[in-house]
Structures are given as structure tokens and as C-alpha cells.
Amino acid sequence: MSDARLTATYAVRADRASIAARAEALALEQSVEVPLAAVRDARVRDEVVARVESIAPRDDDRHDVRIAMAIETTGHEPGQLLNMLFGNSSLHDDVELSDVELPRSFAAGFGGPRFGIAGWRDAVGAAGRPLTCSALKPLGLSVDSLASLAGTLARAGIDVIKDDHGLADQQSAPFAARVAAVQRAIDAANRDTGGRTIYAPSLTGSLDAMRLQMKAACDARTGALMIAPMVSGVSTLAAVAREAGVPTLAHPALAGAARIAPPLLLGRLFRLFGADATIFPNAGGRFSYSPATCAAIARAARERWCGLAPALPVPAGGMGVERVPGMRATFGDDAMLLIGGSLLVAGDALEGRCRAFVAAVRDTAGTEHSGEAHR
Amino acid sequence: MSDARLTATYAVRADRASIAARAEALALEQSVEVPLAAVRDARVRDEVVARVESIAPRDDDRHDVRIAMAIETTGHEPGQLLNMLFGNSSLHDDVELSDVELPRSFAAGFGGPRFGIAGWRDAVGAAGRPLTCSALKPLGLSVDSLASLAGTLARAGIDVIKDDHGLADQQSAPFAARVAAVQRAIDAANRDTGGRTIYAPSLTGSLDAMRLQMKAACDARTGALMIAPMVSGVSTLAAVAREAGVPTLAHPALAGAARIAPPLLLGRLFRLFGADATIFPNAGGRFSYSPATCAAIARAARERWCGLAPALPVPAGGMGVERVPGMRATFGDDAMLLIGGSLLVAGDALEGRCRAFVAAVRDTAGTEHSGEAHR
Numbered sequence: 001m002s003d004a005r006l007t008a009t010y011a012v013r014a015d016r017a018s019i020a021a022r023a024e025a026l027a028l029e030q031s032v033e034v035p036l037a038a039v040r041d042a043r044v045r046d047e048v049v050a051r052v053e054s055i056a057p058r059d060d061d062r063h064d065v066r067i068a069m070a071i072e073t074t075g076h077e078p079g080q081l082l083n084m085l086f087g088n089s090s091l092h093d094d095v096e097l098s099d100v101e102l103p104r105s106f107a108a109g110f111g112g113p114r115f116g117i118a119g120w121r122d123a124v125g126a127a128g129r130p131l132t133c134s135a136l137k138p139l140g141l142s143v144d145s146l147a148s149l150a151g152t153l154a155r156a157g158i159d160v161i162k163d164d165h166g167l168a169d170q171q172s173a174p175f176a177a178r179v180a181a182v183q184r185a186i187d188a189a190n191r192d193t194g195g196r197t198i199y200a201p202s203l204t205g206s207l208d209a210m211r212l213q214m215k216a217a218c219d220a221r222t223g224a225l226m227i228a229p230m231v232s233g234v235s236t237l238a239a240v241a242r243e244a245g246v247p248t249l250a251h252p253a254l255a256g257a258a259r260i261a262p263p264l265l266l267g268r269l270f271r272l273f274g275a276d277a278t279i280f281p282n283a284g285g286r287f288s289y290s291p292a293t294c295a296a297i298a299r300a301a302r303e304r305w306c307g308l309a310p311a312l313p314v315p316a317g318g319m320g321v322e323r324v325p326g327m328r329a330t331f332g333d334d335a336m337l338l339i340g341g342s343l344l345v346a347g348d349a350l351e352g353r354c355r356a357f358v359a360a361v362r363d364t365a366g367t368e369h370s371g372e373a374h375r
Numbered sequence: 376m377s378d379a380r381l382t383a384t385y386a387v388r389a390d391r392a393s394i395a396a397r398a399e400a401l402a403l404e405q406s407v408e409v410p411l412a413a414v415r416d417a418r419v420r421d422e423v424v425a426r427v428e429s430i431a432p433r434d435d436d437r438h439d440v441r442i443a444m445a446i447e448t449t450g451h452e453p454g455q456l457l458n459m460l461f462g463n464s465s466l467h468d469d470v471e472l473s474d475v476e477l478p479r480s481f482a483a484g485f486g487g488p489r490f491g492i493a494g495w496r497d498a499v500g501a502a503g504r505p506l507t508c509s510a511l512k513p514l515g516l517s518v519d520s521l522a523s524l525a526g527t528l529a530r531a532g533i534d535v536i537k538d539d540h541g542l543a544d545q546q547s548a549p550f551a552a553r554v555a556a557v558q559r560a561i562d563a564a565n566r567d568t569g570g571r572t573i574y575a576p577s578l579t580g581s582l583d584a585m586r587l588q589m590k591a592a593c594d595a596r597t598g599a600l601m602i603a604p605m606v607s608g609v610s611t612l613a614a615v616a617r618e619a620g621v622p623t624l625a626h627p628a629l630a631g632a633a634r635i636a637p638p639l640l641l642g643r644l645f646r647l648f649g650a651d652a653t654i655f656p657n658a659g660g661r662f663s664y665s666p667a668t669c670a671a672i673a674r675a676a677r678e679r680w681c682g683l684a685p686a687l688p689v690p691a692g693g694m695g696v697e698r699v700p701g702m703r704a705t706f707g708d709d710a711m712l713l714i715g716g717s718l719l720v721a722g723d724a725l726e727g728r729c730r731a732f733v734a735a736v737r738d739t740a741g742t743e744h745s746g747e748a749h750r
Binding site: 025029031032033034035037038039040041043044047048049070072073074075077079080082083084086087088090091092093137138139140141145164165166168169170171172204205206207208209228231232233234235236238239252253254255281286287288289317340341342344345347 | 404409410414419447459463466467541546547581603610717
């Protein structure tokens with residue numbers, strides 16, 4: 001592949017008789033967006049019009065169509081890259097964007113994770129085991145209740161406490177007041193236990209609003225930040241990751257329906273644009289991702305790719321403590337296991353249930369390895 | 376409906392035996408995101424947990440599930456509203472978000488279109504007929520070529536010339552240089568013809584990048600701006616619409632796959648967040664939206680709703696001049712007809728083809744009316 005092109009792979013539903021024409025139409029739609037007859041400029045024809053590289057049947061009645069696209073069309077910008085990969089074709093329900101191959105220098109320009117897996121480990125002081133994560137919820141609790149909950153989770157030794165993705169800047173627990181109080185409660189617990197729990201508040205709204213929130217989080221000295229890139233736009237993720245100064249955790253809200261293969265979107269692209277960790281609904285929970293999809297997300301987040309730091313995969317979504325050994329076996333050490341609601345239903349036994357979660361992760365540590373080379 | 380709740384309607388694929396439980400799970404997922412047993416706070420149970428209002432079978436093996444959600448969870452912010460409407464449930468492929476009902480005061484808080492249909496008419500001096508629109512493309516042309524094309528379109532009397540949605544801030548035609556040159560070409564044409572063509576350059580990147588682009592557009596005195604809200608994030612659309620000073624045109628890139636009903640997303644929500652016009656793929660073009668869907672998008676953009684100004688529906692996507700009478704009959708006067716590629720294939724006959732487009736719109740004007748009450 002020349003450095004002037006990237007290659008996008010689409011899964012296209014079309015029969016053998018029509019796939020060649022459909023692939024050509026897709027290449028035009030995702031580059032010049034006019035019939036070829038309307039492209040009179042020789043340079044545009046030669047260097048800008050996307051080219052069908054290969055067409056191969058899949059196992060599922062679809063075809064893999066690989067299309068080489070001119071790097072110059074992306075403007076080296078996250079939102080525009082996504083636009084050129086799938087902007088108009090998202091309106092065609094016979095097409096799924098399944099993968100991209102990027103020239104190394106192009107990918108490096110986006111920067112990828114600033115902290116990566118090593119940064120998460122440094123932040124919480126965890127080596128040789130998965131990290132643990134839980135969530136502050138439900139939405140609607142007061143600042144004091146959320147802070148009290150955070151203190152309990154921290155005393156139990158959870159590594160990363162994140163906001164529920166529904167927590168924003170609501171009246172029931174305004175961002176600045178919540179973040180300050182939650183961080184104080186975690187600081188107090190850390191002093192008591194000698195632990196190093198960190199907090200990832202959820203950023204919402206425009207980049208302006210997020211900058212005010214980042215200022216409040218920085219003032220409170222939170223150790224991480226969370227963002228939902230498909231709600232905020234991936235350009236906003238990239239700006240936040242560049243400015244955050246702490247690891248960023250990507251939430252998949254609004255991402256599931258996008259007909260972009262989850263390993264590509266939640267794994268590769270969120271990593272490319274700077275997410276240091278990526279939450280995804282694990283198989284067997286209350287979402288429908290398959291074990292193979294989940295394994296592919298983890299691989300895309302961690303594998304050696306274009307010199308970018310690896311991002312931490314965060315399986316979640318209806319997990320319970322009894323799932324820890326299985327998740328540990330599936331995802332290995334370089335993962336963060338997120339258990340939320342199933343801890344909270346313990347009521348007064350919450351701290352004990354959290355301790356069981358932490359112990360289960362430490363007990364199984366060191367027995368298996370993901371075996372993937374990073375970078 | 377109490378002002379403290381909004382009502383979201385979901386089309387859910389589930390049989391009669393399981394739909395009640397599925398609806399309750401959906402209500403929890405889109406509010407507190409924990410099992411009800413984990414909600415110990417009485418206020419949260421009473422005021423924050425979403426409630427299933429009704430379940431009704433549809434014609435298509437699915438059920439309409441209406442869920443009343445607490446307004447307070449939205450933080451009165453566009454991205455967070457979308458998150459609460461469909462953040463996690465986008466990850467469930469048995470659910471489509473099909474409609475929302477908002478209290479009038481809540482909707483008014485978002486502002487809606489600043490200019491609306493009347494603003495577009497004022498800007499181009501068009502009364503009693505649809506507006507005409509065409510696009511600068513293909514991507515990859517130089518600044519001079521794009522400016523020359525814009526001059527031709529303007530001389531032919533096209534009302535609104537927009538950037539192709541693929542045009543961003545690429546090296547082949549950097550934003551600031553392109554916008555200045557294109558606007559100069561349009562100004563020259565307007566002086567020659569006495570016309571009032573305006574230009575809508577496409578904003579891309581983060582809000583920071585868009586602000587620089589808005590400054591360049593403002594310096595060049597462009598009459599409109601375009602943005603793709605599902606790429607940028609809806610919070611960015613709202614910020615841009617608030618600051619633009621000229622009508623904004625929403626592009627549907629990345630929006631088609633979102634499993635949010637197009638009339639709701641492209642019509643109602645983009646309007647709510649400030650778009651003055653909304654482009655959608657018209658039936659019979661190269662996209663697969665049905666005539667009923669297109670009519671519903673136009674209705675959602677224009678109908679009387681919460682005191683918000685109406686937005687201009689912009690049918691597009693593989694339209695040709697021969698489609699003008701049909702589009703005029705379908706959408707009435709209060710529309711902007713967008714024809715791009717099929718004009719450009721005319722080559723040297725481009726200006727004549729554009730004049731035919733303009734004449735076709737003016738010829739059929741005044742014979743039919745959409746008949747919808749606005750605001």
C-alpha cells in the first residue's frame with residue numbers, strides 16, 4: 001500500500017452478478033460522490049477517486065470489498081476520517097464498515113493513547129493482574145450519596161471508579177460539586193487503606209463544556225476521565241485526549257447501532273483517536289455481543305499497531321463477581337474488569353461484595369497471559 | 376404529560392410473552408442503568424427511574440413501547456438528551472428509537488432553528504417557490520476550480536451552493552482559501568446577474584476548528600454554514616447554530632445507520648438542536664429511504680412543534696432535473712431541492728443544465744402548497 005492511500009473493508013450484501021458494480025458505486029460514494037463521468041480533472045481521477053482493490057465472498061451471503069482511499073481526503077482529522085470511511089454509506093443499509101488498514105505514518109499523526117495500558121497500571125499501582133472498575137450510580141442520587149458510595153468502593157480496593165455514563169451535569173449532582181466530593185471521599189479512603197483508587201468522571205456537552213469540566217476535574221485531581229465518543233463526536237475525543245493529562249476511558253453509548261464493526265470502532269478507531277481504555281458489552285451479559293466479537297475488540301485495542309500505545313479493554317454490561325475467573329481467562333491480565341449494578345444490589349453488603357470482586361481478580365492473577373505483543 | 380417527564384417511543388422486537396419484561400428492562404437501561412433492587416433512594420425510585428407508559432403491537436412483529444423519562448436526567452443538553460434517549464440501548468439490536476414527545480418549555484430551552492424557513496427565504500430573496508441548491512464537488516479539485524464551478528452555479532441562479540460534505544480542510548483546497556475564493560466568485564456572479572446566491576461551506580473537526588472556520592466564513596461573508604451533526608456530535612451542532620449568525624444546513628453523514636428513525640433524527644432532533652435546514656436522501660435516488668419516510672422527515676422538520684421555527688427539508692441524493700416536478704408535488708413550496716452530481720455530468724453544458732433546474736423550480740411554483748401549519 002502506498003502511503004497516499006488507506007484501505008477500508010466493507011461487508012456488502014449483494015449477489016455475485018451485482019457486487020462489482022455495487023463496489024464501484026461504493027468507491028465513488030466514499031470519495032468524490034459523483035458519477036465518474038462528472039470527474040473531468042485528471043488529478044482527481046488518478047489520485048482522489050477511491051479504487052476497488054479486491055472483492056471476496058464471505059461466509060454470510062455478503063462480500064468483503066476492499067477499497068483504497070486517498071489519504072488526502074481525510075484532512076488528517078478524526079471526524080473527517082470517519083466521514084470519508086462511512087459518512088454517506090451509513091445511509092445504505094446493505095453496507096457495514098468492517099475494517100481499515102492505515103499507513104503507519106498516517107496513524108501516528110493521530111497520536112493514539114497518551115497513557116495506554118502502562119499508564120493505567122502506573123496510575124493505580126497494579127502489576128501482573130487485571131484492573132478492577134466499578135460505577136457510581138444510579139443517576140439521580142445526591143452529591144453526598146455518590147461520594148459516600150465512592151468511598152465504599154475505594155475502601156474495598158476497586159482500582160478505577162467511573163461515573164455512570166448517565167451522570168452529566170444534572171441538578172441532582174452538578175458536575176463540579178460531584179467531582180470534588182467524590183474525589184475527597186476517594187482520597188480519604190486511600191489515606192485509610194494505603195490504596196490508590198482513581199476516579200473517572202464523565203465529560204458531556206460541547207468541547208467548551210468539557211473544558212470547564214476538565215478544569216474542575218483537574219482542580220479536584222481526578223486520576224482519569226470518561227467520554228462517549230459517538231455522542232461527543234470523535235474530534236472531541238481527540239481534543240480531550242490531547243488535553244486531559246490523565247488516562248481517558250471511552251464509553252460505547254450510541255456506538256452500537258452504527259453498523260461499524262465493534263472491533264473497528266470501539267477497539268481500533270477509539271484507540272487511534274486517543275482513548276486509553278475502551279468499555280464494551282461483554283458476551284453473556286445484558287447485551288448481545290458474541291464472544292468472538294469481544295475477543296476481537298480486545299485484540300484491536302491491544303495488538304501491536306502502527307506504533308500506537310495499546311488501550312485497555314474493559315469488558316462490562318451485566319457482569320457479576322462469579323464471572324471474574326471466566327473474564328480473566330478470556331481477556332488475560334491486560335484488561336480492566338467493570339462490574340457495576342450487580343455490586344450495588346448487595347445493599348448494605350456492598351463493601352463485602354466489592355472486596356470479593358477485588359479478591360477474585362487478585363486470586364486469579366498471574367495464571368494466564370493474553371500473549372499479545374503490544375506496539 | 377407532566378413537565379417533569381418526556382416520552383420516548385421505541386419499536387421493540389419481542390413477542391407478546393416477553394414484551395412487558397423487555398419494556399421494563401429498557402426503562403431501567405435508559406434511566407438508572409441498574410436493577411430496580413439496586414435503587415434504594417426513594418426519590419430516585421419515584422422521580423428518576425423511567426416508567427413504561429404503554430405497550431402496543433405494531434404491524435411489523437414489533438411493539439411500540441412508550442417510556443416516560445425524567446427531564447432532569449437530560450441536564451437540558453443535546454448530547455446528554457440523545458444519550459438518555461438511546462445511549463446504551465443503541466447497543467441492543469432489537470430496539471429502534473422511533474419518536475419523542477417533549478414538554479414545550481423543555482424543547483424551547485434548546486432554541487431550535489434561529490432562522491428557519493423564513494430566514495432562508497430572506498437570505499436568497501425567494502418567495503412562493505422551493506429553493507434550489509447544488510454542491511461543489513468533486514473533492515480533490517483546486518481552490519480555483521471550485522471557485523469557477525461556484526461562479527457557474529451562481530450565474531445560473533442556484534439559490535444555495537453548498538460544499539460537498541467531503542470537502543473539509545484538505546490540502547487540495549484548504550478551508551480558508553477555498554471559502555474566500557468561492558465567495559468572491561459568487562459575489563461577482565451576483566453582481567452580474569442581480570441574483571442573491573449564497574454559499575454554505577462545510578464545517579469539520581472539533582469545535583475549536585469549527586470556530587476558526589466560522590471566523591473565516593464570517594470574514595468572507597458567506598450566507599450559510601453546513602455541519603454533519605452525527606459526525607460532530609449534536610452538542611457541537613447546537614453550539615455552532617447558536618454562534619453562526621447565518622442559517623445552518625445539517626448533513627446526514629453517519630446518521631443513517633443509527634437505528635434512530637430518520638424523521639426523528641434528521642427532522643425533529645436536528646431541528647430541535649438548531650439546524651435551519653436538513654438534507655435527506657430522497658426516495659428514488661441512490662439511497663433506500665421510502666416515500667413515506669421522506670414525507671415524515673419533511674413533516675417533522677416543518678410542522679408546528681413546541682413553538683420552534685420550522686426547518687427547511689432538503690431532499691437530495693441522486694436527484695436529476697427531471698425529478699423536479701415530482702419533488703415539487705411531494706414537498707410543496709417550503710423545501711430546498713438539492714441536485715448535485717447529475718448537473719455536473721453535463722460537463723461544458725453545466726450552466727445550461729443548471730438554468731433548466733432553476734427554471735423547472737420556478738415554473739412549477741405556486742401551483743401546490745404543503746398545507747402544513749408552522750410553529
